[in-house]
Amino acid sequence: MNEHHHHIVRSYDQEQAALLEDLIRMGQMAASQLEAALEVVDRRDASAAERVIANDDAIDALEQQVNHDVIHLIRRGPMATDLRIILAALRVASDIERIGDYAANIAKRSLVLNLAPPLPHTRGLAALGKMAVQQVRDVLEAYRTRDGEAAVRVRDRDAELDTLYTGLFRELLTYMMEDPRAITPCTHLLFMAKNIERIGDHATNIAENIWFLLHGETPLPEREKRDESNTAMP
Structure with a gap:
């Protein structure tokens, strides 16, 4: 897969296609890392957790490759529309890199969580994680196909x-109040849940960048109004 060395003279379009390919590959790796991290929590598998942590380097290396590709594109003197593509690519790469970091972080905390007896709340964490994985995969597909409507749906x-996330947060707090021995493992689960919630935010950032890529500074459509009264955030 290593055809990205720039001694090959490529057209501007080919370079843009290579940049998109790198970003999608990077995004798929981050989504797979999150899936693997959630599995590690469920199976209490320390050696698999170590692998997830080590794999984060590959995502970081791809971000460097994306930055390299972007600098190369800029040097070729892009048009204004291309600058939007380049700016969106840099922002998306940064969001994907953070998603990878959070996945590695979940794996790191799982190692500490394994020192305590299993908790029933890992099921709630798995459900939250599954939803976040879907958000990441859906937003990557929207980015690949430049589908603004799909991006808005992710947002x-x-x-x-x-x-x-709020429901799980409250459940964990209640459990901690009822059983002081659960405080340490539950605190790790709280941080893991927060990591997953942040992954959702980064998927939203990518969705907003897809919109920017397609529509420039035109604001996104208003969110559908929901009943906000029962979603007080912790």
């Missing part, structure tokens, strides 16, 4: 993820 679904 709107973030409210569901937040609601699920």
Whole structure:
């Protein structure tokens, strides 16, 4: 897959296609890392957790490749529309890199969580994680196909993820109050849940960048109004 060395003279379009390919590959790696991290929590598998942590380097290396591709494109003197593509690519790469970091972080915390007896709440974490994985995969597909409508749908679904996160947060707090021995493991689960909620935010950022890529500074459509009264955030 290593055809990206720039001694090959490529057309501007080919370079843009290579940049998109790198970003999608990077995004798929981050989504797979999140899936693997969630599995590690469920299976309490320390060696698999170590692998997830180590794999984060590959995502970081791809971000460097994307930055390299972008600098190369800029040097070729892009038009204004191309600058939007380049700016969006840099922002998307940064969001994907953060998603990878959060996935590695979940794997790191799982190692500490394994020192305590299993908790029933990892099921709630798995459900939250599954929703976040779907958000990441859907937004990557929207980016690949430049589908603004799909991007808006991802942005709107973030409210569901937040609601699920709030529910899990409250459940964990209640459990900690009832059983002081659960405080340490539950605290790790709280941080893991927060990591997943942040992954959802980064998927939303990518969705907003897809919109920017397609529509420039034109604001996104208003979110559908929901009943906000029961979603007080912790």
